[in-house]
Amino acid sequence: MYQILVADAIKPEGLGPLLESPKVHLIEKTVVEAKHQLHEIDAILVRSATTVTEELISSMPNLKIIARAGVGIDNIDVPAATKRGIVVVNAPDGNTISTAEHTFAMMAALMRHIPQARASLKNGEWKRSSFIGTELYGKNLGIVGMGRIGSEIAKRAKVFGMDVLVYDPFLTSDRAKKMGVTSLELAKLLTLADIITVHTPLTPETRNLINKKNLLTCKKGVYLLNCARGGIINEEDLYELIIKGHIAGAAIDVFAEEPPLGHQLLELDSVIATPHLGASTKEAQLNVATQVAQEVLSFLNGNPVTSSINLPAISKEVFAKVQPFYELIKQMGSIVSQSMPEGIHEITVNYAGEVLDFDTSILTKSLLSGFFKSRLDVPVNEVNAFLIAKERGLTIGEKTSHDTFGYSNFITVTAKGDNRQLGISGTYVDHYGSRIVRLNDFTIDFHPEGNLLYVQHMDRPGVIGRVGKILGDHGENIATMQVGRKQAGGEAIMLLSFDNPLSDDILRKLKQLDDITFLYRITLHGS
Ligand SMILES: NC(=O)c1ccc[n+]([C@@H]2O[C@H](COP(=O)([O-])OP(=O)(O)OC[C@H]3O[C@@H](n4cnc5c(N)ncnc54)[C@H](O)[C@@H]3O)[C@@H](O)[C@H]2O)c1
Numbered sequence: 278m279y280q281i282l283v284a285d286a287i288k289p290e291g292l293g294p295l296l297e298s299p300k301v302h303l304i305e306k307t308v309v310e311a312k313h314q315l316h317e318i319d320a321i322l323v324r325s326a327t328t329v330t331e332e333l334i335s336s337m338p339n340l341k342i343i344a345r346a347g348v349g350i351d352n353i354d355v356p357a358a359t360k361r362g363i364v365v366v367n368a369p370d371g372n373t374i375s376t377a378e379h380t381f382a383m384m385a386a387l388m389r390h391i392p393q394a395r396a397s398l399k400n401g402e403w404k405r406s407s408f409i410g411t412e413l414y415g416k417n418l419g420i421v422g423m424g425r426i427g428s429e430i431a432k433r434a435k436v437f438g439m440d441v442l443v444y445d446p447f448l449t450s451d452r453a454k455k456m457g458v459t460s461l462e463l464a465k466l467l468t469l470a471d472i473i474t475v476h477t478p479l480t481p482e483t484r485n486l487i488n489k490k491n492l493l494t495c496k497k498g499v500y501l502l503n504c505a506r507g508g509i510i511n512e513e514d515l516y517e518l519i520i521k522g523h524i525a526g527a528a529i530d531v532f533a534e535e536p537p538l539g540h541q542l543l544e545l546d547s548v549i550a551t552p553h554l555g556a557s558t559k560e561a562q563l564n565v566a567t568q569v570a571q572e573v574l575s576f577l578n579g580n581p582v583t584s585s586i587n588l589p590a591i592s593k594e595v596f597a598k599v600q601p602f603y604e605l606i607k608q609m610g611s612i613v614s615q616s617m618p619e620g621i622h623e624i625t626v627n628y629a630g631e632v633l634d635f636d637t638s639i640l641t642k643s644l645l646s647g648f649f650k651s652r653l654d655v656p657v658n659e660v661n662a663f664l665i666a667k668e669r670g671l672t673i674g675e676k677t678s679h680d681t682f683g684y685s686n687f688i689t690v691t692a693k694g695d696n697r698q699l700g701i702s703g704t705y706v707d708h709y710g711s712r713i714v715r716l717n718d719f720t721i722d723f724h725p726e727g728n729l730l731y732v733q734h735m736d737r738p739g740v741i742g743r744v745g746k747i748l749g750d751h752g753e754n755i756a757t758m759q760v761g762r763k764q765a766g767g768e769a770i771m772l773l774s775f776d777n778p779l780s781d782d783i784l785r786k787l788k789q790l791d792d793i794t795f796l797y798r799i800t801l802h803g804s
């Protein structure tokens with residue numbers, strides 16, 4: 278039963294997929310209320326009210342996925358999640374329209390002084406001349422950040438007869454032309470815009486992107502909007518330049534600190550504000566809740582996620598095709614790790630054949646997942662595989678070739694350790710499944726699963742018999758056995774499988790036999 282913590286207000290109607298799943302138990306509490314249950318949480322769903330810190334992540338040892346029912350993930354320590362192999366997903370387009378509409382509503386309200394006029398009426402006043410507004414028509418709208426929301430605002434602005442200027446370092450000129458907007462550098466945009474609205478994520482690059490220095494280059498009487506993240510526009514500088522009359526007014530939905538208790542900007546008559554309502558519509562909340570519920574359930578069921586922040590995006594269709602190789606190479610990684618109980622500083626993977634139809638990086642990550650599984654407590658998966666390999670000084674190399682040795686696909690893993698090198702080759706054969714067909718230059722053929730014993734020995738009469746006798750004397754039944762040798766009287770190999778793992782006592786006795794070079798118990802868990 279998966280324990281899923283819904284830590285923020287997420288629309289229940291959108292959580293249907295989770296509520297209907299017999300595998301899921303939903304806990305709808307804040308992280309404070311759920312503090313005694315955090316150790317059992319498999320997934321956490323949040324909006325912007327909960328900050329998912331490294332400390333909180335550490336308090337949830339079972340955590341597998343963090344789902345943001347919205348766009349902004351600045352309240353989630355993604356690097357900390359990645360280090361733990363925890364997937365972070367969001368709902369990237371569920372609230373786009375709502376936020377664009379809210380921004381436009383705030384823009385119209387700002388230019389026509391609607392909140393102030395309403396307040397005046399409520400006070401029994403009829404001061405029509407006090408609320409002379411400004412048309413949007415014909416004005417220069419400067420959009421900083423031309424992503425999903427910025428683009429929707431540009432569309433609406435053009436319908437309102439505005440000239441749309443945009444700044445976005447990742448916007449191509451083709452797209453700007455297609456959108457019918459003028460792409461400018463930020464410095465230029467600020468000098469021309471009558472109204473400026475920001476729609477970037479809050480990142481180290483965008484924090485204080487708009488500040489006193491560049492605001493002073495704006496037209497006197499410029500208006501500003503922030504319906505993205507508090508901090509993109511420096512709040513103290515905004516306040517100062519409104520007080521000084523350089524900025525005519527501002528519309529703010531988000532604050533650097535939320536809630537903005539006693540915030541100085543809220544004292545100004547020319548500032549209108551809402552409590553982070555951009556995504557607060559019935560439609561947006563249903564969208565984002567549904568999207569994250571489906572992502573979480575999909576991930577917990579072992580299927581790929583489509584809106585991961587820290588995991589390569591892969592469709593279900595592609596994953597279904599690549600999964601056989603994904604499982605094969607994970608087992609290969611585990612065999613390497615268990616057959617070389619020493620420091621390993623380099624692993625090279627060579628891909629050949631139809632496996633090259635896929636993004637092999639996810640396969641290499643699966644190899645590392647299998648390799649580290651028997652060495653580390655931290656879960657290693659596609660999210661953190663390369664990070665952990667780097668931290669542990671393990672160099673990973675990927676190669677491709679045309680040599681498939683008659684198979685339709687052929688994967689070779691070579692590991693270099695402190696004392697020796699190991700090579701293993703595998704293939705996936707329809708109807709037969711995963712097969713290991715080469716182990717340390719020995720030709721062999723076995724299915725990489727279950728309780729195995731890998732024995733390397735000298736090719737001498739009686740060695741196989743003596744191994745069999747010890748196993749028999751201890752009641753161990755050999756399920757399968759593969760033997761091979763390089764040349765008569767030279768090095769040879771045995772690969773045996775059993776119904777149960779061999780005991781340490783049996784291993785100790787086998788190692789004492791003459792002509793045994795080395796032997797390793799290998800335990801491979803099924804996929
Ligand atoms: N007020 C709300 O309730 C609300 C709702 C949704 C989203 N948001 C905020 O709005 C932000 C944007 O949402 P979105 O869905 O459009 O995201 P998005 O990722 O589609 O668009 C963000 C855009 O910002 C651009 N960008 C990044 N760094 C930049 C920089 N330094 N200068 C200029 N542009 C830069 C990116 O290229 C991208 O085009 C989110 O990150 C979130 O923080 C707020």
Ligand SMILES: O=C(O)[C@H](O)COP(=O)(O)O
Binds near residue numbers: 556
């Ligand atoms: O980034 C977002 O999606 C918005 O800021 C919405 O935040 P919320 O989910 O807290 O409304």
